[in-house]
Amino acid sequence: MAVIRCKAAVAWEFNQPLVIEEVEVAPPQEKEIRIKVRIVATGVCQSDLYFLSKCSNQTAFPVVFGHEAAGVVESIGPGVTEFQPGDTVIPLFMPQCRECRLCKSPKTNLCVNGSAGKIDERSFERSRISCRGRKLLQFLGTSSFSEFTVVKEMSVAKIDPAAPLDRVCLIGCAICTGYGAAVNTAKVEAGSSCAVFGLGAVGLAAVMGCKAAGASRIIAIDINPDKFEKAKVLGATDVVNPNDHSRPIQQLLQEMTGGGVDFSFECIGNVEVMRSALESCAPGWGVSVIAGWTDMENFSAPPIHLMTGRKWTGTLFGGFKGKDGVAQMVKAYLDRKLMVDEFITHNLRLEQINEAVELMKNSRCIRAVLSVSPQ
Secondary structure, eight states: OOOEEEEEEEBOSTTSOOEEEEEEEOOOOTTEEEEEOOSSOEEOOHHHHHHHHTOOOGGGOSEEOOOEEOEEEEEEOTTOOSOOTTOEEEEOSSOOOSSSHHHHOTTOOOOTTOOTTOOOHHHHHTOOEEETTEEOEEGGGTOOSBSEEEEEGGGEEEOOTTSOHHHHGGGGTHHHHHHHIIIIIIOOOTTOEEEEEOOSHHHHHHHHHHHHTTOSEEEEEOSOGGGHHHHHHHTOSEEEOGGGOSSOHHHHHHHHHTSOBSEEEEOSOOHHHHHHHHHTBOTTTOEEEEOSOOOSSOOOOOTHHHHTTOEEEEOSGGGOOHHHHHHHHHHHHHTTOSOOGGGEEEEEEGGGHHHHHHHHHTTOOSEEEEEOOOO
């Protein structure tokens, strides 16, 4: 197999515009798969934006971002048994080897082979993408802002070939994260009350998950009222803009629900909101789930909040085991049991990547999907 030359959006420096470059994508090695991210295939996620413009880890550059994608297997390396060229797939930032003690446990979706955002020199050594003689970091082991990418066999989910790639790519991150936070991590109960903080794609998916679980009251919270109509479409019964009220949001929610909600979800990655979400829960049984990503600050709360029975937990990828969960969610979409199309507000080309980044920075889109069309 030969090296493939193709286009990719490269982040050479922290908080600088991405550059469309010709990159070299090496052939897949042992237990690896080269994927053609073709036609329409990758979403722009807040996690990409976080590492591009907020995270202080400067060792992550140069890098090809993108981790929410769908594509077709172009070639396979030695030892690959699960896939063949032509298979329709979604790359995973949460691997599932099915062999480690974590993968074998029903208690977690973690895998000992997962990195959860850890970046070091070995991350560059493992990369199969290079440009101008330099190795480019493959963000979360995926790098879907490229026409081709190479990923581990354990980090790929095979999906129904009937699935539209420009839609189901969102199942590779945001929709599983938010939906699973409700149905897998919190285990929202029928007839319960829920509060979702932050109405980006993850938060809206959490709203959808709460509705699917049978919650009777779902309060959607955001400082951007333009997102409220979409939240209602996905299942919100109430919408609240904290800027419209003088008292703290947790106090308002306690008053609205007679003591606090049964379940709350922080879908922003803001430690102050994490505490507000916890304090909005009912003492005795309230569960608060952290689904928003940040590693810049620590969170804290008075111990009495937990001693009185509230539970504070977190989730990665909504508790879904990568291969199994993605295939399950794609089937639910094809069976019309899961909304996905409603999350897509912009369709752009790879060359418009910086426009997509600005839309996300300014909260002017839910999800922008990039068209990636190799020759």
